[in-house]
Structure formats: structure tokens, C-alpha cells
Amino acid sequence: MQLGIQSGIELEINPIPAKHTHTCIFTRKWVVVFFVKNTYIHFLLLFIGYQRKQMKLEKTMTWKPCIFFLFLLCIFIMSFFSGVTERFNKQQILKMDQLESSSKSTMTTIRKDRGIWTVNSIGRLGNQMGEYATLYALAKQNNHQAYILPEMHEYLAPIFKITLPVLHSKINTNIRWKGYALHDWMSNEYYNIPGDYVKLTGYPCSWTFYHHIKEDILREFTFHDFLKDEANRYLEGIKGSRGNVTFIGVHVRRGDYVHVMRNAWKGVIADKAYIDKAMSYFRNKYQDPVFVVTSNGMAWCKENIDASKGDVCFSGDGNESNPAKDFAILAHCNHTIMTIGTFGYWAGYLVGGETVYLSNFTLPESPFLKVFKYEAAFLPEWHGIPADLSPLLNSAKP
Secondary structure, eight states: OEEEEETTEEEEEOOOOHHHHHHHHHHHHHHHHHHHHHHHHHHHHHHHHHHHHHHHTTSOOOSHHHHHHHHHHHHHHHHHHHHHHHHHHHHHHHHHHHHHHHHHHHHHHIIIIIOEEEEOOOSSHHHHHHHHHHHHHHHHHTTOOBOBOHHHHHHHTTTBOOOOOBOOHHHHHHSOOEEEEOOSSOOGGGGGOOOSEEEEESOOOOTTTTGGGHHHHHHHTOBOHHHHHHHHHHHHHHHTTOSSOEEEEEEEOOTTHHHHHHHTSSBOOOOHHHHHHHHHHHHHHOSSEEEEEEESOHHHHHHHSOOTTSOEEEOSOOOTTSOHHHHHHHHTSSEEEEOSSHHHHHHHHHHOSOEEEEEOOBOTTOGGGGTOOHHHHSOTTSEEEEOOOHHHHHHHOO
8 A cells, every 4th residue: 555646646556356357367368268269260260261262163163262361350359359349448448447546545545634743763673662652652542543754664664564555655744744742751732633634743651641541552563483483582581590590681771871961961971880780689589680781882782780699690782783682681671671772662662561760860959950850761661770870960070
């Protein structure tokens, strides 16, 4: 199914229904049978007439009957193909009329009933998931049909069994969109967003947009079987001969956030002390925990995470351009330790177990708090451990 634009009107062009395919097959069979049958009958009649003429001429052979026979045969062939062409054209016109009628019906449904809603496709995996889930929820809330851009489909479809249709890039450029900027938490005005052709913008991710349809969101973010099987095999390999293991997925976000949080947002990222506290929380609660660590700063993790107890496994290579494997492993653990960022958030949300997160990681005057709310970013039942802000406070002293 692909959308097309004609004179500024959105059309949905459906493929030819199966019954029209059967009509085409029937037409080909009819042509062959009709041709063979009529050729045989005409040839037989002409042959009989020719034999009678020969007998009347007392077996005198002339060239005139042959010319007469060929003349009649040419007339027959021309009339036959003319009839076939006319019949075929009538069938094609009928099919085009049916398709046009179907397209007009679909066009009316889209324009007057559901419209087209989409969302910008920006950021990496966690951002893309947040944008997708928010679009899914808000379009459903406002009774509009949601479509995703090709860029988002290319990012998410290789990992998840997503179901939202893709909006062709040509359609995206031809529609006169109504832009609608979102902040990262649900607001009352989002329950009644005006417009049939709306493009949501921003970096929405908050559970407040979609938690009421959590089962739908979890179904949309179902992993493809090969990723699920690979993650389970990996965890089974870690388990080995151990007994009742509890897997704790640990995501340590570093990379650009090392500098961005401090310099731009007046905040900090997870340090060694936070990781130790979070791991102690699970060690005290579960008898045989195993911590599976993924990060885009694995060298830092290996230097700062205590693995002396034999219950820590450093997983993956932290390749941000190909995050599917690391994310699938985290999402198939039992519980989650996240630090900062949407990657760890989504791991915790999909797992559904206990999630420990870094809280209060910015100064009160941080500009980050204008676009971020702790209570909207983390579920109420999750367990927050306050960050150590002393490095920021000490650097601010004269």
C-alpha cells in the first residue's frame, strides 16, 4: 500500500484485488480457446466449399479458389483480433473504474476521518523509540492514523516488529503539515490536538504519553526472533552451571554526555559510587545476581566497576551505530540499572522488573530542568539513587 499525491489531495492507491487477477487469467484462456475453435471451424467450412468447387470443375485445378481461401482467412484473422482487442479494452476500462472508485472511497476516509499524523525522526535508538511510542499514543488518543517516516522505519524495523505504516518521502514533502512541538511530558492540551495533517516535533519519551496503553507499546517493540534467540543464548552462556540466576542489565551512558552534562546542563553523569550503590541494592536483595554491563565507554566501566566477586560480565563493544545486540541483551534481563539517557530508560521499561536510576543529577538552576521533569521521566515504582553533585558545587566556589 502506498500513498500518492494528486492535485494536493491525498490518495491511497490499493493494489489490484485478486478477483481482477483472475479476470486477466480468464481473458488469456478465452483468447486461446476462441482462436483455436474459430480457426478450426472456418478452415473446415472453407475446405468443404473448396472440395465442392473442385468436383464441379471436373477435377480441373485453378488458382482462383486458393486466392479466395486466403482472402477469407485474412478477413477472419483481422476480425478476430479486432474483437479480442475491443473485449480486452472494455475489461481494462472496467477494472480502472473499479480501482478509481476504490481510491476515491479510501481518499475520503483518510481526509475526513483519520487524517495523517507523523513525528520527526531524530536521535538514536532510545529517541526513535520515544518518538514512535508518543506518536502511536497521541494519534490514537486524537483518533487519527499514525504514519512513520522512512528514516524511522529504517532505524526500528530491523530490530522490532513495528506495525505503523510508512509514509513515502515524496508524500512527506508534498503535504502541508501542521507542526506541533511537544515537551517531554503529557499535558492536557495533547488530548485534543487540532489538525488532520500533523507532524509532531521534539524529543518526547516520557511514560506519561503512553503508559495507559503499555501492552500496545510492548507489542510494538517486540524483538525479531533472531535477536531474541541470540540474547537468550548469550545469557544462557553466562549462566552456565549456576542455579537460580537473576540477571541485572547495567547500562552506563558516557560518550558525549561526559562533557555535555557538565558544560551545557550543569549536571553530572553516573560515577563509580553510584554504580556501587546500585549493584549493592541488588546484591542485598537477590541471592545469585549476575550483572551484564553494556556501555559506550567500556574502558571506563572495566576500570571502575568492581568485578572481583565474579558476578559481573562486560558485554558488547559499545558500538552506537549498531546498538541492537546490546539493547536486546539488556531487555532480556530480569532487572535494570540505568544511568542517564533514553537507551537505559527503554531497557528498564521493556524488562518490566525493578529499575534503579540516577536521580537529582542536575543543579537546581540547570536549564535542563526546563525540558525535563524527573517525575515524568522515571516511573513512580522505580528506585532512584541521588547523584553526587559535589564536583559541580566545588567547581562553582571561588
